[in-house]
Amino acid sequence: MNYDVVIQDGFGFYCVRILRDAIASMVEDAGGWPPGTSTGNRVLLKVNMLAAKHPARGITTHPAVVAAVSSLLRDRGCEVFIGDSPGGAVKGVERYWKNCGFNTAAELTGAKLISFEGSGSKKISIHNREYDIALPILEGYDCRINLCKFKTHMYTRLTNALKNSFGIVPGLGKAMLHMRSPRPVDLAVNIVDLYEIADFSLHISDGILCMDGRGPSTDGRRRHEGFLAVSRNGLYLDMVLSQMAGLPWNQLDSNVEAVSRGLGKPFAEITVHGSHEFVDFDIPARSYLNHIPRWLGSAARLVLRTAPVSNDLCTGCGVCQRACPVDAIEIKNGRAKMKKGICIMCLCCHELCPENAIELKLPFGRR
Ligand code: SF4
Ligand code: SF4
Numbered sequence: 001m002n003y004d005v006v007i008q009d010g011f012g013f014y015c016v017r018i019l020r021d022a023i024a025s026m027v028e029d030a031g032g033w034p035p036g037t038s039t040g041n042r043v044l045l046k047v048n049m050l051a052a053k054h055p056a057r058g059i060t061t062h063p064a065v066v067a068a069v070s071s072l073l074r075d076r077g078c079e080v081f082i083g084d085s086p087g088g089a090v091k092g093v094e095r096y097w098k099n100c101g102f103n104t105a106a107e108l109t110g111a112k113l114i115s116f117e118g119s120g121s122k123k124i125s126i127h128n129r130e131y132d133i134a135l136p137i138l139e140g141y142d143c144r145i146n147l148c149k150f151k152t153h154m155y156t157r158l159t160n161a162l163k164n165s166f167g168i169v170p171g172l173g174k175a176m177l178h179m180r181s182p183r184p185v186d187l188a189v190n191i192v193d194l195y196e197i198a199d200f201s202l203h204i205s206d207g208i209l210c211m212d213g214r215g216p217s218t219d220g221r222r223r224h225e226g227f228l229a230v231s232r233n234g235l236y237l238d239m240v241l242s243q244m245a246g247l248p249w250n251q252l253d254s255n256v257e258a259v260s261r262g263l264g265k266p267f268a269e270i271t272v273h274g275s276h277e278f279v280d281f282d283i284p285a286r287s288y289l290n291h292i293p294r295w296l297g298s299a300a301r302l303v304l305r306t307a308p309v310s311n312d313l314c315t316g317c318g319v320c321q322r323a324c325p326v327d328a329i330e331i332k333n334g335r336a337k338m339k340k341g342i343c344i345m346c347l348c349c350h351e352l353c354p355e356n357a358i359e360l361k362l363p364f365g366r367r
Contacts, residue, residue: 002031004236007274011208011226014055014064016071016108019228023068023204026230029273034201034232036143039077044141045069045111046200048149048164049084051217051351052099058209058222061147063101065206065228069147070109078143080111083119083136085170087217087323087351093117116170126193131177137168137198146200146234150207150225150241152215154284154360155184155347156191158242159216161203161234162254165194175325178346184287188253192261195234195254203237205229212282217347218356227276235264243267245278251286307343308350310336313357320349320358 006026011018027033037043047061055062070080082105086096093115097103106113116134124133137144148164156163166174181187207227211220231237235258239249249255249267258264307328310320316334328342329349336357338349350358 001029001271003029003273004233004270005229005231005240005272006030007227007229007240007272007276009227009274009276011228014062014208016064016067019064019068020072022228023065023230024072026228027072027202030202030230031232033076034143036141036201037073037076037078041078041142042140043073043078043080044114044136044144045080045082045147046137046144046164046167046198047082047084047102047147048167049086049096049100049102050167051086052096052354053218054099055101056209057218058151058211058220059149059217060100061149061206062209063105065204065208066102066147067105067108069145069204070105070111074109074111080109081114081136081141082106082111083114083116083134084167085116085134085174086167087174087348116167121170124197126197129190129193131190131194131197132169132173133197134168134170143202144198144200146198146203148203148205148234149210150205150229151211152213152220152283154214154216154219155287155345156187156252156254157184157284157286158238158245158247158252160205160241161200161231161237162191162195162258165198165200165234166191168194168198172325175323175344175346175348179325179344182344183290185253185290188257191254192257192263195258196261196263200234201232203231203234205237205241207241207276214284214360217351218353219350219358219360221282223281225276225278229276233264235259236270239264239267240270240272244276245281245283247283253290306345307338307340308345308347308358308360309338310357311359313355315355315357317354320353323348323352
């Protein structure tokens, strides 16, 4: 039988050999390898490379999962490429590849690493909204596979298959989308637009080492959940996993937006093979910004004057200052200072700080 979502639980650690066998079997149960994954085809693996952090932090797709999928595709005769665009302004993508372990995954399996920032981009219009999209998403590949990370997100609550599409916008374009969309419910519209543009043929979610609480980066709590999940439809993956994690599927804005566009069948009709039990999984509460009208969104941010703050770990390196899309950060007396009233809460600084020195203090909407 072909299942809409296949979940395998019980992974104690990351072992490429074990993951290879498991993923091969899960993909078969989820309908098999999609078109464009045969001899001579070029396949792009879109990973989660949010920050240049060690894979043991649970922030990015683990390189063992990437290596397992890459080697399975190489066995099928495919040429494999690995890519993503990190948060904020990117300088030296090689540091991300190295720290996240993707260069090792590529070396092990004969895959090639590609820089979304260095590959050019093109304006794409969808539903009367325009986006700058990394060219590898639009041309040059026979199949694109979404290798997402399951974890919490302070702004969107959870991030998995749909949200991983955000990385198809290179560089600071992602931060500008945050500015354009003052409420999470507005950002969900962008996320689903990008998901439609990315048009991934297969989604594999890494939930072995993941994160709850103040995710999606260094402020979150690392957790060992020990599961992988596979689907041909990213929406099904997000609906099923959010429900299992304790967040009803229709409490995730991107799920609601995607369902309203008819991108999948009703939740009750999704067929699932396997399961995972989440225990005390801490999901951020719905943002206060969702409770006010859209036209008030930007104004409310100014009135409420929210912004992250740097703590004593700050070295004044300036990484956050260079990443901030609205120049809301200054370095004073060797320490970063975020200007309330200018900050758009895009979280780029929080995601990119190499010292874990940025804390988020939201006024409401926390559990
Ligand atoms: S907050 Fe982090 S990124 Fe910003 S200056 Fe301090 S250490 Fe550097
Ligand atoms: S200070 Fe605000 S706007 Fe600037 S990067 Fe940080 S969260 Fe984004």
